[in-house]
Amino acid sequence: MKVTELAKSLGTTADTVRYYTRLGLLKPAKSVNGYKSYSNKDVSRLKFILSARNLGFSVADIKQILNESEDGKSACPLVRSLIKERLEETEKQFQAMLALRGKMSSALSQWEEMEDKAPTANMVCHLIENFEKIKKA
Amino acid sequence: MKVTELAKSLGTTADTVRYYTRLGLLKPAKSVNGYKSYSNKDVSRLKFILSARNLGFSVADIKQILNESEDGKSACPLVRSLIKERLEETEKQFQAMLALRGKMSSALSQWEEMEDKAPTANMVCHLIENFEKIKKA
DNA sequence: CTTGACCTGTGTCTAAGACACAGGTCTAAG
């Protein structure tokens, strides 16, 4: 199986497959012409990787998980502990985005009824530079 | 004013100041010993940059805005149009994070009552690989 | 045999700084 073939069969891109290959997550044999040749085992591994990415695991996480399972150990405890970490991070980022979204949309509406001003020596754009001050208005 | 001095006075890091300097957003003079020497104008520019970053503008956006205002033009129209774009992006990412957060926390709770399993030839971790299937349960 | 379409691996690029590092500066003690 060639790289594009594998990628398409699982709904991803050749670049993604190549990336995982570079990291050693997939281990294709080298075919005669130097092209990479992927096995059925690579197919299941890639399937796993894509599922895990979809659940918010980082590629580094996945590498760790695959290593664990290659030693014959159950990766389940590691998986549970990693997702706890990732979920906490996601929660933090989520709250940050929530706040940012609020700020941005309040700025947008505030700015709609404000006039344009030319820059001055110590003011680039009064919309931005006065935003925090009049936010409560 | 030296780099750390400027950074601390506005509550940011020397690395950040150096980064903006590399991009040409700040234009320090070179002092005798080769150190960068920042002026009051750099102080106001940095203040502006930090406010804009805080509102979700990218550094590239800010570069554009500064260029506009350096030509003496009002940057307000550009600022309004850019924040509209950024807000849309933020909204998309926000929805994506919302969905991801839901998926992750549902996985976490589902996995708490599932047993560990050793890997098999075509299964790295059954928690991950069966998640989508039994999600509704 | 040649054309063109598609594919390949390798190398570089992204955002926004953080970090490493070898060396410079500055203040206080001796």
Next chain:
DNA sequence: CTTAGACCTGTGTCTTAGACACAGGTCAAG
């Protein structure tokens, strides 16, 4: 004056997860 140590400097490299560019290889149709 000298030396020690603390802190500072600029430059260069690293990060994520791939996307993209590119020179060259492969393959089927003609």
